[in-house]
Amino acid sequence: xxxxxxxxxxxxxxxxxxxxxxxFDDKDHLVLICTDVCRICFxxxxxxxxxxxxxxxxxxxxxxxIICHSLFNPKLTIYMSLYKSLLNKTYWVIWGGDLHFYExxxxxxxxxxxxxxxxxxxxxxAGVCTLVDGDFDLLIKWYKxxxxxxxxxxxxxxxxMSDILIQSEKEKTDNKRRILVGNSATKSNLHxxxxxxxxxxxxxxxxxxxxxxxxxxxxxxxxxxxxxxLFGKKFVPIREYMSQEKYVDLLNSIDVAILYxxxxxxxxxxxxxxxxxxxxxxxxxxxxxxQLVKKEGYHYYSLQVTEGLFFRDEIELExxxxxxxxxxSIDNQYSIWNKIFKDDLRTRRQFxx
Numbered sequence: 001x002x003x004x005x006x007x008x009x010x011x012x013x014x015x016x017x018x019x020x021x022x023x024f025d026d027k028d029h030l031v032l033i034c035t036d037v038c039r040i041c042f043x044x045x046x047x048x049x050x051x052x053x054x055x056x057x058x059x060x061x062x063x064x065x066i067i068c069h070s071l072f073n074p075k076l077t078i079y080m081s082l083y084k085s086l087l088n089k090t091y092w093v094i095w096g097g098d099l100h101f102y103e104x105x106x107x108x109x110x111x112x113x114x115x116x117x118x119x120x121x122x123x124x125x126a127g128v129c130t131l132v133d134g135d136f137d138l139l140i141k142w143y144k145x146x147x148x149x150x151x152x153x154x155x156x157x158x159x160x161m162s163d164i165l166i167q168s169e170k171e172k173t174d175n176k177r178r179i180l181v182g183n184s185a186t187k188s189n190l191h192x193x194x195x196x197x198x199x200x201x202x203x204x205x206x207x208x209x210x211x212x213x214x215x216x217x218x219x220x221x222x223x224x225x226x227x228x229x230l231f232g233k234k235f236v237p238i239r240e241y242m243s244q245e246k247y248v249d250l251l252n253s254i255d256v257a258i259l260y261x262x263x264x265x266x267x268x269x270x271x272x273x274x275x276x277x278x279x280x281x282x283x284x285x286x287x288x289x290x291q292l293v294k295k296e297g298y299h300y301y302s303l304q305v306t307e308g309l310f311f312r313d314e315i316e317l318e319x320x321x322x323x324x325x326x327x328x329s330i331d332n333q334y335s336i337w338n339k340i341f342k343d344d345l346r347t348r349r350q351f352x353x
Contacts, residue, residue, distance in 0.1 A: 001029065001063055002028060002029050002064060002066075003032065003060060004016075005034055005038075005073075005076065006031070006033050006069045007035070007070050007072035007073040007076075008033065009033050009035075011244075012069070012268075013031070013033065016031075016069075023330065023333075026043040027043070029042070030042065030046065030063075032050075032056070034056070034073050034076050038050040038055075038076075056079075061085070065343075066089055066091070067090075067092075067093065068091070070094075071101075074114050078117045080121060087125050087126075088125075089126055089345055090125045090126055091126055091129055092121075092122070092125055092129065093152045094129070095131070095264075096265050097188075099139060099142075099263075100188075102115070119143060122143045122144075123145050123146070124146070126148065127149070127150050128147040128148070129150040129151065130149065131152055131153065131154070131291075132264045132292075134264070134288075134291060135264055135287055138287070148347075150340050150343070153332070153333060153336050154267075155271075155332070156275070161275060161328055163245075164272055165275060167276060177207075178209055178253060179198065179205050179207070179209070179254065179257075179258060180208075180209045180256070180257040180259075181198075181258050182212075183261070183266040184213075184215040185213070185219050185223065188262050188263050188265055189259075189260065189265075189266075191226070192223070193260065196230075205234070207234055207235075208234060208235050209238065210223065210224075210236065210238065212237050212238060213240055213242070223237070238250070251269070251272055251273055251276060251278070254278060255279065256279045257269070257270075257273045259281070259288075260303065262285065262286055263288075264287045271324060271327075274320045274321060274323075274324040275324050275325070277314075277320070277321050279301070279311075280301070281302065282301070283302075289302075296323070296327075297323070298324075299317070299319065
């Protein structure tokens with residue numbers, strides 16, 4: 001049995017469970033959501049709340065493999081780092097912020113202690129799975145590990161993609177020029193840099209849509225005030241959570257998306273916007289840009305060139321959409337995840353330090 005661990009009940013969990021249901025035998029997989037307590041959420045006939053860490057430990061020790069979908073649960077990271085028998089069958093899917101924890105790990109005793117256990121965890125695990133290749137390059141730059149590298153993907157479900165493609169054919173209901181800036185209230189979005197670029201280059205627009213409902217609430221207020229100061233009522237912060245349907249409607253109402261995150265982030269937004277055939281600007285220094293533009297050949301742009309910000313190259317946007325449909329196909333998902341599920345643990349190099 002393969003045990004999957006998610007650190008929160010986020011937007012990736014249930015599409016991933018649906019993928020497991022569609023492509024694999026339920027008895028071969030068990031999904032835990034571990035926040036303050038751990039909860040079995042798949043398969044349904046095994047749903048349960050696991051309060052003591054020992055209950056979680058029993059499940060992990062009995063597992064054939066463990067896949068940690070992110071590394072955002074400190075208690076679980078510390079617990080697992082104490083058992084090399086667990087680490088030797090564990091795979092970590094890097095989500096971005098969990099890797100970049102390294103950059104803040106020397107700021108306090110609390111962080112340094114957690115970083116000690118993270119290093120032990122990372123050094124001994126069997127595999128590292130990346131959404132963009134550049135994250136593995138950073139990993140081996142920052143950490144020592146014997147883990148094998150795998151590709152991973154959190155794809156858009158077939159039903160959701162169908163809804164998005166229907167939306168992509170709808171014409172806008174007004175002539176307003178809208179720019180989307182960022183995807184969340186985190187500093188890695190580089191909001192102020194982007195807003196200053198729009199202001200300094202005198203880009204003509206009607207509205208800036210800025211999602212700030214997810215992340216640091218104090219930083220969200222800071223960006224809201226900054227945007228209002230620069231652009232007044234043209235700056236529209238999104239502070240409340242929206243349903244998936246309403247969020248896609250919002251994304252479909254914009255013309256240009258500037259997702260200038262300086263690390264791997266916002267992939268879900270990029271996937272949806274690409275399927276909606278929107279113009280997308282990314283940070284050319286990010287792992288995301290290197291992966292999607294330089295390695296996979298998508299036509300996304302850099303703010304270094306802002307002339308004709310709203311110019312639509314329909315051929316490029318159609319090509320982007322077709323590539324994204326293939327990337328999110330069930331066959332591609334199966335091929336990627338099955339390599340991880342079928343990996344032979346006997347080939348792992350054991351660490352004895």
